[in-house]
Amino acid sequence: MPDYQSYAQGSPLEVKVISKRFGLPNSASIDVFLAHEGYQALVKALKMTPEEVINEVKNSGLRGRGGAGFNTGMKWSFVPRQSPKPKYVVCNADESEPATCKDRPLMEYDPHQLIEGIIIAGYAIGSHQGYIYIRGEYRYLMEILDRAIAEAYQRGYLGKNILGSGFDFDLATHTGAGAYECGEETALLNSLEGLRGYPRVKPPFPAVVGLYGCPTVVNNVETLSNVPAILLMGAEAYAKLGTPKNGGTRLFCLSGHINRPGVYELPMGFPLRRMIEEVGGGLRGGKKLKAVIPGGSSCPVLSADQIDVPMDFDSLAKIGSMLGSGGVVVIDEDTCMVKLAWRIMKFYAHESCGWCIPCREGTAWLQALLARFHSGGGLPQDPDTALDASYNMLGKTLCPLGDAAALPMISILKKFHHEFEEHLKLGKCPFEKNGTGAF
Amino acid sequence: MLSESLKAKFEEIIARYPLKRSAIVPLLMFGQDEIGYVSDELIEEVARAVGVPAIEVIEDVGYYSMLHRQPIGKYNLQVCTNVSCMLRGGEAIFAHCSKRLGIGHKQTTPDGLFSLEEVECIGACCGAPAMQVNYDYYENLTPAKVDQLIDQLREAHRNLGSGTGE
Numbered sequence: 001m002p003d004y005q006s007y008a009q010g011s012p013l014e015v016k017v018i019s020k021r022f023g024l025p026n027s028a029s030i031d032v033f034l035a036h037e038g039y040q041a042l043v044k045a046l047k048m049t050p051e052e053v054i055n056e057v058k059n060s061g062l063r064g065r066g067g068a069g070f071n072t073g074m075k076w077s078f079v080p081r082q083s084p085k086p087k088y089v090v091c092n093a094d095e096s097e098p099a100t101c102k103d104r105p106l107m108e109y110d111p112h113q114l115i116e117g118i119i120i121a122g123y124a125i126g127s128h129q130g131y132i133y134i135r136g137e138y139r140y141l142m143e144i145l146d147r148a149i150a151e152a153y154q155r156g157y158l159g160k161n162i163l164g165s166g167f168d169f170d171l172a173t174h175t176g177a178g179a180y181e182c183g184e185e186t187a188l189l190n191s192l193e194g195l196r197g198y199p200r201v202k203p204p205f206p207a208v209v210g211l212y213g214c215p216t217v218v219n220n221v222e223t224l225s226n227v228p229a230i231l232l233m234g235a236e237a238y239a240k241l242g243t244p245k246n247g248g249t250r251l252f253c254l255s256g257h258i259n260r261p262g263v264y265e266l267p268m269g270f271p272l273r274r275m276i277e278e279v280g281g282g283l284r285g286g287k288k289l290k291a292v293i294p295g296g297s298s299c300p301v302l303s304a305d306q307i308d309v310p311m312d313f314d315s316l317a318k319i320g321s322m323l324g325s326g327g328v329v330v331i332d333e334d335t336c337m338v339k340l341a342w343r344i345m346k347f348y349a350h351e352s353c354g355w356c357i358p359c360r361e362g363t364a365w366l367q368a369l370l371a372r373f374h375s376g377g378g379l380p381q382d383p384d385t386a387l388d389a390s391y392n393m394l395g396k397t398l399c400p401l402g403d404a405a406a407l408p409m410i411s412i413l414k415k416f417h418h419e420f421e422e423h424l425k426l427g428k429c430p431f432e433k434n435g436t437g438a439f
Numbered sequence: 440m441l442s443e444s445l446k447a448k449f450e451e452i453i454a455r456y457p458l459k460r461s462a463i464v465p466l467l468m469f470g471q472d473e474i475g476y477v478s479d480e481l482i483e484e485v486a487r488a489v490g491v492p493a494i495e496v497i498e499d500v501g502y503y504s505m506l507h508r509q510p511i512g513k514y515n516l517q518v519c520t521n522v523s524c525m526l527r528g529g530e531a532i533f534a535h536c537s538k539r540l541g542i543g544h545k546q547t548t549p550d551g552l553f554s555l556e557e558v559e560c561i562g563a564c565c566g567a568p569a570m571q572v573n574y575d576y577y578e579n580l581t582p583a584k585v586d587q588l589i590d591q592l593r594e595a596h597r598n599l600g601s602g603t604g605e
């Protein structure tokens with residue numbers, strides 16, 4: 001098991017709300033958790049009405065950390081209160097968005113924080129059963145979670161009549177088996193029902209028709225891990241940590257050509273430039289910045305002149321990109337952007353579930369085009385053809401995997417058009433000598 | 440024949456769900472961990488355990504990349520070459536493994552000890568380049584570290600005798 005150092009070398013600029021217990025000896029055990037405010041938020045929640053809990057989360061400005069950034073309290077309020085059917089809480093621990101590795105430390109170092117958040121979500125929407133859907137590769141984390149769940153049952157935080165409140169809640173883990181698409185919430189629900197992970201038509205949304213046809217809330221690991229802190233510090237104090245409508249902090253995964261890669265907890269709206277220069281210690285080898293992927297490989301790429309931006313959902317949307325999943329990839333001047341586009345497309349072609357034709361055909365076809373182009377066999381019309389193909393995927397699929405492939409492609413074609421031209425002119429990759437250029 | 444402990448595990452997992460078929464993928468994963476791959480017998484057992492025709496289990500097997508229908512090496516080296524790893528030399532790590540073991544993507548050494556696979560992001564992007572050997576993570580890799588790891592695995596195998604299971 002990797003030690004805590006491999007995730008974060010730490011930075012004095014961090015504001016530790018959900019990572020504050022990381023690095024404590026034995027931080028995954030219930031005793032350490034209880035000694036550091038553990039399950040106090042649950043005690044508090046059980047004394048409130050479910051509506052009060054939902055309002056508190058709504059007012060905190062907590063937005064989904066899985067990628068889309070939807071207001072979490074709002075999502076919970078869509079669950080019909082009077083439904084005769086059982087309701088479910090599903091924690092999305094599929095973490096497969098390239099460049100994203102933040103749910104991992106949350107489960108490794110603070111599994112009880114997540115469990116507490118899930119129980120509170122269950123109480124808020126009137127659910128009595130939760131599942132944690134965890135990617136198959138994260139087996140060691142599933143073992144950590146299973147141990148933590150057993151401890152929580154033993155101490156009466158899970159099971160019947162939790163803390164004498166009359167509220168019952170059961171929780172179990174569920175392993176995936178390798179499929180990015182199963183991170184998409186409706187594909188995840190199909191997978192959890194034992195079917196292939198194909199997406200469902202929305203609406204109806206999972207909050208109304210979800211797992212086994214019942215009302216279901218699907219939330220990311222980091223989203224749910226924030227819930228205890230919100231109840232303890234209060235919605236207002238939590239909201240104030242971030243920017244308007246973007247409450248709290250966020251775990252950012254700094255990777256790529258950066259001096260100090262790692263997972264850092266920073267306030268929402270933290271400036272990207274300072275994240276790169278001060279938190280990450282600048283670019284490796286003193287190189288110049290070329291581009292940044294701000295939130296996992298599905299986001300439009302930023303060019304070096306776009307980094308004076310606060311890292312929150314709305315500010316990134318304003319400049320045509322997304323905050324996504326918090327995976328910040330720093331890319332230096334020696335990198336071939338055609339090759340980067342190819343590698344991103346290779347991923348989506350591999351992971352497209354094949355259900356929607358624009359995505360299945362578009363990704364495979366663009367991957368082939370980019371491979372040929374990068375190795376020197378490009379045609380002058382290729383960039384325009386690629387742009388056209390990308391636009392024909394956008395918004396034309398049941399789930400956003402097609403968009404996730406098209407958006408970075410379009411951004412690279414537009415912002416780094418000159419690199420395509422150089423490939424054509426030279427008949428080969430101009431970055432080949434740098435190692436990162438060649439296939 | 441599945442072991443008694445695996446059968447008990449099956450029971451425990453199935454009990455987690457209101458609908459038995461939800462357990463199909465977890466059962467296949469734990470079965471594969473014990474048997475080494477998804478055998479015909481495992482498919483039959485899983486189908487029987489959750490009460491669906493075998494064809495519905497086979498449908499799932501074909502969808503998930505971690506489930507395989509053929510035996511693979513005792514140590515499966517899964518090297519990530521996705522963006523964060525590529526930028527820090529993931530492809531060179533893959534090439535080095537390939538040269539060192541004399542096998543390519545999704546191939547197994549003749550002695551059945553090692554398999555090699557180029558995989559998508561495994562959630563170790565801040566420790567790039569990274570790989571998994573079976574379920575264990577290895578991060579901040581260099582060719583020298585890979586050599587050392589392969590030697591250690593060979594040594595571990597020699598000390599354990601020549602069993603092929605986990």
Ligand SMILES: Cc1cc2nc3c(=O)[nH]c(=O)nc-3n(C[C@H](O)[C@H](O)[C@H](O)COP(=O)(O)O)c2cc1C
Pocket residue numbers: 063064065066067068069070072092093094095096097180181182183184185186218219220221223224399400401404
């Ligand atoms: C192709 C695809 C993959 C996704 N993968 C994940 C994932 O691995 N983890 C995750 O939390 N959300 C993932 N999502 C987002 C989920 O669909 C969903 O929005 C999220 O789990 C909702 O939780 P949140 O509101 O707490 O963010 C993915 C979406 C798409 C389209």
Ligand code: FES
Pocket residue numbers: 098099100519520521522523524525559560561562563564567569
């Ligand atoms: S990109 Fe290699 S582990 Fe994420």
